Amino acid sequence: MSPESRTGTTVRPKEVALLFAALGDQTRLSLVTKLSRGRPQSISQLAEGSGLTRQAVTKHLRVLESVGIVRSAYAGRENRFELDLRPFKDLRQYLKFVSDQWDQALSRLKSFVER
Amino acid sequence: MKNRIEKRIELNAPVSRVWRALTDHREFGEWFRVRLDGPFVPGQIVRGQITYPGYEHVTFEAVVQKMEPERLFSYSWHPYSVDSKVDYSNEEPTLVEFKLEQTSTGTLLTVTESGFDKIPSHRRSEAFRMNEGGWSEQLKNIESHVS
Numbered sequence: 216m217s218p219e220s221r222t223g224t225t226v227r228p229k230e231v232a233l234l235f236a237a238l239g240d241q242t243r244l245s246l247v248t249k250l251s252r253g254r255p256q257s258i259s260q261l262a263e264g265s266g267l268t269r270q271a272v273t274k275h276l277r278v279l280e281s282v283g284i285v286r287s288a289y290a291g292r293e294n295r296f297e298l299d300l301r302p303f304k305d306l307r308q309y310l311k312f313v314s315d316q317w318d319q320a321l322s323r324l325k326s327f328v329e330r
Numbered sequence: 331m332k333n334r335i336e337k338r339i340e341l342n343a344p345v346s347r348v349w350r351a352l353t354d355h356r357e358f359g360e361w362f363r364v365r366l367d368g369p370f371v372p373g374q375i376v377r378g379q380i381t382y383p384g385y386e387h388v389t390f391e392a393v394v395q396k397m398e399p400e401r402l403f404s405y406s407w408h409p410y411s412v413d414s415k416v417d418y419s420n421e422e423p424t425l426v427e428f429k430l431e432q433t434s435t436g437t438l439l440t441v442t443e444s445g446f447d448k449i450p451s452h453r454r455s456e457a458f459r460m461n462e463g464g465w466s467e468q469l470k471n472i473e474s475h476v477s
Binding site for chain 1: 333335337339341342343347348351352357360361362363409421422439441443446447448
């Protein structure tokens, strides 16, 4: 009855909430959209054409990093950022788990009131 | 990807019958598979033991929110708080709402569970301020990358 994540640990409601909250911001969503094109990108690349300062981009990337949606690695001297989709999969798995439990409970309710 | 769950089910039983199955704690326990200690009373906590085989060690705990006869029953709880090592009291509960509507053949029951995006107060910070709505639409874009 416990939702297992891909990494074998139980997905926690708190993490789900933090993920939703991290995404509840247009700027961060736009960064996620940019990163979803696949290629790791530097802060300068992400700031380009966004109307955001490098500082603002950095701040939002840290939030995304803190919930595990974004990870960074140095390519030479430059820090590059990329998406990590595992938390989304965990989140979806968690909601699916709760949803499945309701399907089962409601089908028992149906038999119960219709008998 | 949505931050709420919604289920609709047609029941071939009168609204009064469905209302009783939802709000009489013994009847609720029959289909939900929980042995509740006492009745549902708005504003009060109700506890019980799950009776689903293999999960008898799991405690059910909910706070009853609204009981509007034959229309709306709601409670808040921590969905499937089954990990005994975790203290769920620090986490935001979700809200479960049962809405009943009479139909020509019986009852249309709508169940929603919402609040998966609520941040526990001790984790709330400027960084996690929710500002814009409508982001669930954009989450679809992300979802296409996940699947």
